[in-house]
Amino acid sequence: MEKYNYGVVGLGVMGRNLLYNIADNGFSVAGFDLDEEKVIELKNGVAEGTKVIGSVSLEEFVIGLDIPRKIILMVPAGKPVDAVLESITPFLTPKDVVIDAGNSYFKDTERRIADLTSKNLHFMGMGVSGGEQGARRGPSIMPGGDLEAFKLIQPMLELISAKVNGEACTAYMGKGSAGNYVKMVHNGIEYAIMQLISEAYDLLRKGAKLNTDQLYEVFKKWNEGEMNSFLIEITRDIFKQKDDLTDGFLVDQILDRAGAKGTGKWTSEQAMEIGVSIPTIDIAVTSRILSAYKEERIQASQLYIKEEIATPENIELFIKEVGDALYLATLISYAQGLALLVKASEEYKFDIPLKDVVKIWRGGCIIRSVLLEKFYGAYTENPSLSNILLNREISEIVKSKVKPLRNIASFAVLNGIPSLGIQSSLGYFDAYSTDTLPVNLIQAQRDYFGAHTYQRVDQEGVFHTLWNTQNI
Ligand SMILES: NC(=O)C1=CN([C@@H]2O[C@H](COP(=O)(O)OP(=O)(O)OC[C@H]3O[C@@H](n4cnc5c(N)ncnc54)[C@H](OP(=O)(O)O)[C@@H]3O)[C@@H](O)[C@H]2O)C=CC1
Ligand SMILES: O=C(CO)[C@H](O)[C@H](O)COP(=O)(O)O
Structure with missing residues (x-):
């Protein structure tokens, strides 16, 4: 019986498309899903011209793969991953490789690595980003962990991933569960x-009073430049989408209640756990x-x-300043996330190569942007940069946009327009770039x-004062 090069478990949105992508690149691929x-x-x-087979029997699926087997899991994070592992391991043979490409929690990956390694199997956590289209045409891929297993699948990953300037948007993200951590x-x-x-x-829409057609034009222009x-x-395109059920635009008919699957919350929890300040991400989760x-x-x-929202005197300038504010607040969000990776790399001994992280985020993934090219330059200059805001070239960008950010943050506050993200980016920047914070007072209160x-500040050592004892 002819064997297949790769196996994919989970043929939903991501699994099916990743499978086709692997097949497009010359590999034969077998797919399995519980759902017939x-x-x-x-x-x-x-x-x-591509070679793909589907199977409804897990045993047949496994037996039909080349040895060592290379099986990619694309099932929902949590229990489904454990369920697949439990049912599949009895059919596997030593040295087979199982790659969890879903958004799994990194601590689950650590547990699974230990479990499968004890069975003489290889297990890797690998982040994949790009959604449905990315999975099909070229995602950004963040593998980590077992180096021997990584080397086995590296050529395939380089073929199926997105390319920027001819470079593949995939690289080894570090030891253990680093791949899942970077994706988180x-x-x-x-x-x-x-x-x-x-x-x-x-x-x-509330300040400049732009309608949806005008919003489309603004985002179109923004997308043609540094933003x-x-x-x-995709935001530009959303403003173009008409509604099938009414005469208006679809965006105006969508309920203002956002869902979440958990990776944002995990990022915030992690930052709290290892002591990294990422307020814009925290605010995004809580919003x-x-x-x-x-x-x-x-x-x-x-x-x-609320009082009526003022109309800015110069609408053109206001729109430009909103763009600049968004650009800088976005840059500050990247800075927070990257700072978390720096600390996590030390804390968990991942050895995450930050330069490669920003390199492979330049294409294929949801957060790809031309700004990442500048970050790539910054990490090339200094691979151990603790915060992107400390790079000189980046600091010039920041300085050129901080006034518009303040103006827009003020406009939002004065007019009661919710702006938790903008305020927290600016607040983070102000605190991060302040040499003397007022927390001496907090220390006094705690004592x-x-x-x-x-x-x-003037002597080494640890001190305690008997403060106003009469009041205690
Ligand atoms: N959608 C996206 O944009 C992205 C998703 N991801 C991650 O990729 C993973 C998959 O997501 P997505 O493709 O969107 O999810 P889907 O729900 O579309 O697909 C998951 C598939 O796995 C199947 N499945 C569940 N349990 C098992 C099992 N034990 N054995 C075999 N198949 C099983 C499901 O079957 P059934 O429906 O019958 O339960 C379903 O077909 C998740 O971890 C997600 O977080 C990562 C990047 C982007
Ligand atoms: O990983 C992804 C994109 O990178 C998935 O689309 C994920 O589901 C997004 O998170 P949430 O559903 O919490 O918005």
Whole structure:
């Protein structure tokens, strides 16, 4: 029986498309899904000249693969991954490689690595970004962990991934569960940028009073310049989409309640756990939570009637400043996410190559943008840069945009336009670039009520004061 080069488990949105992409690149691929319909439908999308087979029997699927087997899992994170591993391992033989390409939690990946390694199997966590189209035509791929297994699949990954300047958007992300960790942070940044874009949209429609056609034009222009990115591009296209059920645009008929699957929350939890400040990402996560309070928000809006929003004197300038503010707030969000990767790399001994992270995020993924080219330059100059804001070239960009960011943040505050992301990016920047913060007072308070001690600016050591004892 002829054997297949790769196996894919999970033939949903991502799995099916990744499978076709691998087949397009000259490999024979077998697919398995619990859902028979999906297995049957698989043949409908097979490109001419490619070799693809679907299977409804897990055993047959496994037996039909080349040894060592290389099996990619594209099932939902959590229990489904454990369920697949439990059912598939009895059919595997030593040295087979299982690659979890879903958005799995990195600590789950660590547990699975230990479990499968003890069975003489290879297990890798690998982030994939680009959504349905990316998976089909070229995603950004973030593999990590087992080097021996990585080397085995590296040529295939380089073929199927997106390309920027002829370079593949895939690279080894580090040890252990680094691949999942990098993808998690990618998604945290994705949350932040999406939040910021939604705030810019709000400012343009409520402040500049732009209609949807005009919003399309603004985003089109933005996407043609320094703000060129996947998320700006799809936002432009969203403003073009008419609604099938009404005369208007689809975006205006969509309920203002955002969903989330968990990677953004994990990013925030992680940052808290290892002590990294990523307020724009945190705010983006909590803003989606707040959006779900629809009924309460309606009640509150009737209780706290807002004043009419002022129209800026110079609309052209206002639109330009919203663009600049969005650009800088986005840059600051990347800075936070990348700083988290720097700390996580030390903390978990991942050895994440930051230069390669930004290199492979330049194409294929949801947060791809021309800005990443500048970050790539910064990490090429200094691979151990602790924060992108410390790079000289980046600092020139920041300095040129900080005034518009302040102006737009002020406009939003003065007019009651929600702008949690914009405010937190600016707040982070202001705190990060301040040599003396007022937390000396917090230390004094902590020592006052809890004898937590403090350090002094003029002497080494740890101190405690008996503060106003009469009041205690
Ligand atoms: N959608 C996206 O844009 C992206 C998704 N991801 C990640 O990729 C992974 C897959 O996502 P996506 O393709 O969107 O999800 P889908 O729900 O579209 O597909 C998952 C598929 O896996 C199947 N499945 C579930 N359990 C098993 C099992 N035990 N054995 C075999 N098949 C099983 C499901 O079958 P059934 O429907 O019958 O349960 C379904 O067909 C997730 O981790 C997701 O977070 C990553 C990047 C982008
Ligand atoms: O990984 C992805 C994109 O990179 C997935 O689309 C993910 O589902 C996005 O996260 P959420 O559903 O929480 O918005």
